[in-house]
Amino acid sequence: MDGFIRAIDLKKVYYVGNQKIEAVRGVSLQVERGDFIVILGHSGSGKTTLISMIGGLTRPSSGNVFIEGINLWALGDKELSLFRNKKIGFIFQSFSLLPSLNVLNNVVVPAIFSKKAKKDRKALQSRAHSILSDLNMVDKMNSYPSELSGGEQRRVAIARALINDPDIILADEPTSELDIRTEYEVIEIFQNINEAYKKTIIVVSHTLSWAQKAKKVIVMKDGLIYDNIADPVETLMGGMSKRI
């Protein structure tokens, strides 16, 4: 087993008072370089927790995550932060931009923490400009998040995820609260990133729109994954609203 990303028997247990909650109950997953994987599941199925453990945001109760052979959870906090910064681009749900910064500065924020800002300030600005141009956001470069629509905010978040040229993009419900038209635009962008930028993408979502574009669909339910499935809707036993 020598995948680009390997999650081995990941478990995550929370305690709310005396109540034990098993958010993820022993998930193993292998992702190859260039994959575009969508993890579908209901709210509370454990998909956000899973992607957080894979991305080095939430420490698993047990199990390991290897990215390019590096055991993520064996790294110290500083090394893990720098690893995330360099290797992974995150796209979160709504309101993930920093309100005090304009679009351009929001996009370059990850580079601040990667020491690139000091070295290649001009190159960085130029790269941000280029990415924003690809996403048709150049004319909004000086706008602030509060002045953008939901779709525009997602595009800025996507640009931010790409600024450090990471190998992996992890997206958590990147189309939540968007209308169908904008949702499709965002999905198209992800597909383009996967093909044009050659990024490995893992998206978690509860909408089926993603299933058509992803190279691989995984269904998550009650903290477990269901891989290689013919019909995600069937697997989810009709519990998911099909929005297409």
Place this chain on the structure above:
Amino acid sequence: MVTTLLRLAYQNLQVKQLRLYIILTGVSIVIGVLFVSSILIAGIYYSLERGLSKLGADLLVIPKESLVNLKSALLTGEPSTFYMESSVLEKIRSLKGVKKASPQLFLTSATGECCVIGNSFLIGFDPSTDFTIMPWVAKKMGDSFPDDGAIIGGMVPFNLGDRLHFFGVPLTVWGQLERTGIGLYDNAIFFHIKKGYEMSEKSQTDPSIPPLKPLKGKISSVLVQLSVGAKIPFITFSILRSHPELKVVTTGNIQTSVRHTTIAVFFGVIVLIVLLVLSNVLMINAIFSAVVNERKRELGIMRAIGATKNSIFKLIVYESTIVTLLSGLLGMIVGGILLKIFHRTIIFYLKLLNIPFMLPPVEIIAWLALLAITIAFIMGISGSTYPALVALRIDPHEAMKQGL
């Protein structure tokens, strides 16, 4: 990265401007009060140092019961008289370890025939042995001090060449001392000691002149300069053994005593400043705790996209420090302007309290400004350290879920 983080911190501050203004107002008041008070205290100390250093003496020998009067005279320049036998002078001079000894004679209130000078202090000195007055003459007429010459203090309102009459004795203003802030010097008129005896004699014989005590054979004090290596306690002991009716004081004693008086006056101000600083640190702490709490999601996102704990800590502390430094600058500017406007009023009130004051030199004010800015800086750091530590504990995953 530091520059970029500073820029980010600055931009963050502009989001919640009300908080920014609250901290700006609070800290600038504290720093303004601190800056102005420190200038006042430094001015008093500077004035004391400058004035007392002009005594130029290692020891001052005076009658035992006159120390309180001497302190009053030093601070206010109020005429204060006390006398001892002049034979003491020769005995002191003869002691081993005494390099120079010079007498002074203090006369009562300065009533001149030409005019009445409110609080001026008449002091006779011996120009041939003096080492405490002549070196500090700022402006003078000619090189040699004439027998009928007078040296006036920095605040005595006469000009060089003016003719004065005291107790029937004419004097010509020959020189003027620079201002010191010490009443004894600033309000005094110095003249040859033999003119002092002449005034006393004339006042005994001329009924139109206010009477003075018979001063023949008397002096008020002996200023003593010791030889290199001479021990102050040893000389003091030698003087007191033969003259138990005398008191030997060092300039250090006087400074300490006067400092205690000023510290007592400023103690309340110092306590107030300390309390203001502490309350502002608590205010900054409370505001930044709220800031961290509100921005959990934002900080969580920053952690997720690669910010280390160290960067998050720095970001919060930078934000706080930028505000307190700006406040410090603002406080100093406002404090400086107020000090300039109320300079005369402050001197007037300090004078009422018998406290000498002169604005300290620019380099001392610059050091005090640096101290005020440093305190503002420390307030920023100490006020935001705890909230910044709390921010370090933010779990990126949990923080991001807050916005769902």
